[in-house]
Amino acid sequence: MIIRASKIKRLYIEPSPSICIPCKGSKYLCGRSYCPLLLKFNKNLSDQNKHLLVIEGTSPPSIFVGRYNYPKVRIGPLLPNKFGSTELYDIPEFWLTLRIEDILNFRYELIRSYNSIKVDEAKDPRNWIINLQDMLLSSKGVDIHVKLKKNPTKLNLIDDVIPPMGPSAPFENFDILSFHSSDRSLEKVYYDYDLNASEAIIKLYNNGMYVSRISKVLSAGMLGLKKYRKFVPTRWSITAVDDTISKHLIAKLKFYPTIDKIRVFKKNIHLNNFIIIMFPEKWSYEWIEAWYPNTTWNIQGKDVSIESDYESYVGRKDYAKLGGCYYSVRLAVSEYLLNEKRQAKVLAIREILPGFVTSIGVWFVRESVRNILKENYKEFENSLEALNYVFENLNISKDELILKSKILKDELQQNKINMYY
């Protein structure tokens, strides 16, 4: 049957905070095949890569694994068309002190070259995959020559979980031009075919490897039992690593006593107002995002849009609706508590203030919260005083926040048993 175009109804809806905040350009909840907001941020691109058919440059080293068409995904080296020391381009752990525009500038230089391959080919990798994995063993930049099949697209990659990246192009082949010594602790895990992926992630983390690098090797199918090795889309690998490590840390911190008094940390970073409150109780965690009008996911809204996600002492079984950020912040706070040898009930709030209209990846909240927790905090004996201080330092209305927060509701509306001793 032929359906005339005029008969097809419009099935998509206009962007609004209630669909854009849980989606963040990842689920296409508005019914389009692309995110209209991300496309808007992406429009002023230079044409410098337009005629490129060969890329020669130093990869940080890095790769990109796409998630479209899973389980047949796009995978290949990520590199700029220049030689030099590009290590910083792919270590978000060092980016917090940089200007956002500088980060965008160097990230957009990274071209995603790719070839399509099935994810389970990681258990029996072909030669070019082995070369790609060898490249990731190096902790220094690796020089590469890539012959492209066609010119790169004009579109950069902007995503709420992944750091931004430049345009993409399929490659014909690539050659590694320089070799550096491999990272020995990584090499050990890579060749250990009997170590499961979670244990491998924890081992690398305990050896001091940056989480951004662990997610990279996970995505390249370099970790886990031989028969289960798979390529993991970059976006999923970032959250999988945050989730796996923080779960491990939380299980450990539950053996420690609670903190003695309430601690409140606060800081404003790049138009994001963070407040972290720790109560002297057993572990539980809530993450709240309040998006103001004229911010990435609430671009045309008139009201502040607040969303929250919570887990009790026992933990959660489903995936947090706020996605990657929830797990990145959980990692930062559990690292802090374990370092203090204490546990606590943690409420972390992020207000995204008008003007923050980009999406730069979850590294931003992870590194922000890690940074804030290194600074001084204010201590309170009682929860009313602490919460008054919190409300004074937030822009959103107290009542709206309480309505959305399980921890605040419990703190203000639920008595504790120990009041009746």
Next chain:
Amino acid sequence: MLTIEFEDAKSWIELLEAIRDIVEEAFFVATPEGLSLRAMDSARVAMVDLKLPSVYFSNYNIEKEEVKIGFSISSMVKILKGMRKGYKLTLELGEENLIKLRFIGKGYHTFEFPLLDIEGENIPSLKLKFDAKIKIETKVLMDAVENIEKFSDYATFKVESEKFMIYGKSEKGRATSEFSKEDLIELQFENEAISSYSTEYLLNILGKDNLSEITVIEFATKVPLKVTYNLENEGELVYYLAPRTETE
């Protein structure tokens, strides 16, 4: 050091199942009088007080004045789940810091768990004065709270003259259950009382009809709710649930 025998393994597993939604790790204390557990949930909103006197067990043997036994309830329940029917159970604690469970029935099954290496906290008794005491069928009370949970995060308990009410409301609507003295097994009250409690907790505490068909509840205005299940052979499982700050 300690040997305890349950005539029916099911009673031990059902007790653990009854408290695991409130307490993650349990620290039982065994004395010549019997086995007991007092623990709070991680948010300190609810408390469990379990007393199993030595006569509760078919055999109870202790060589010390006090023995502490700490373990993760949920992991023990998970492992023992298949062992419920028709088995006799012996729980033994030796010197090697292991708790040993032996199921004797169709075959002879042994499980050993390492004891938790952390001290349980000493929780004092609560000082509470109640204005109302109600005995009600376990299932009837649970059904009423389940209805209220569909409307509200908390249920208000109220006693006035000869009537006991539970209700909850929100923008979704309102649910009310009313019981006259005749509907209840027993109703005693000294003063009118009204207090609200979290339905999430109530659902974890109420409805344990495999332990007792009758639930005894006691409360007063802005005072924790006391929920008692009288077990066979003088055993007793009590829960306390702190009230919400406001009553609606």
